[in-house]
Amino acid sequence: MKKTHIIALIVIAVSVGVIFSSVTDSSTYSNFTEAFSNEGNKYTVVGWLNKEKEIIAEPTQCTFYIIDKDSVEKKVIYNQPKPQDFERSESIVITGKAHDGVFYANEISLKCPSKYNDVNKNNKAQK
Numbered sequence: 001m002k003k004t005h006i007i008a009l010i011v012i013a014v015s016v017g018v019i020f021s022s023v024t025d026s027s028t029y030s031n032f033t034e035a036f037s038n039e040g041n042k043y044t045v046v047g048w049l050n051k052e053k054e055i056i057a058e059p060t061q062c063t064f065y066i067i068d069k070d071s072v073e074k075k076v077i078y079n080q081p082k083p084q085d086f087e088r089s090e091s092i093v094i095t096g097k098a099h100d101g102v103f104y105a106n107e108i109s110l111k112c113p114s115k116y117n118d119v120n121k122n123n124k125a126q127k
Contacts (some may be wrong), residue, residue: 030073035098044095045103049087057082066092066103074098078105085112 025070035043047066049055050073056063062082069074076094089110 001029012099028057031070032066032074032098035103036074039098039100039117041104042095042097046048046091046093048091049089052086055082055087062086066094073100074103076103076105078108080108083108083110086110 004054012017017040030045031045032045032047033040035045045066047068050065050067053065055057059081060079062078062080064076064078064086066076076092076096091111093111094103094105095107096103098104
């Protein structure tokens with residue numbers, strides 16, 4: 001075999017290895033039912049903050065309740081300070097693991113209301 005063929009095979013093998021490692025490490029979009037039936041596995045859950053329940057915000061931890069797309073509510077513990085504009089978010093995406101009835105989030109993404117929604121409402125009201 002030529003050197004170029006050997007190098008090409010090595011590059012392909014490394015690429016396949018990188019793809020497989022990234023696929024097995026990535027989290028799965030799911031709901032609380034699936035996450036709690038497979039405790040210890042990493043899941044990403046999309047839901048809404050239950051604003052009727054207390055949010056406990058401490059300097060190193062934030063505890064709150066999320067309702068997922070299937071209307072299942074679970075307690076969430078996030079070992080970071082409460083994100084800015086947390087209560088104003090339209091939806092919340094949490095990534096973490098379920099354990100003993102609690103979802104332990106290590107990442108949070110917020111979908112906040114668009115500032116343009118208020119502008120559009122005001123423009124329609126003026127017309």
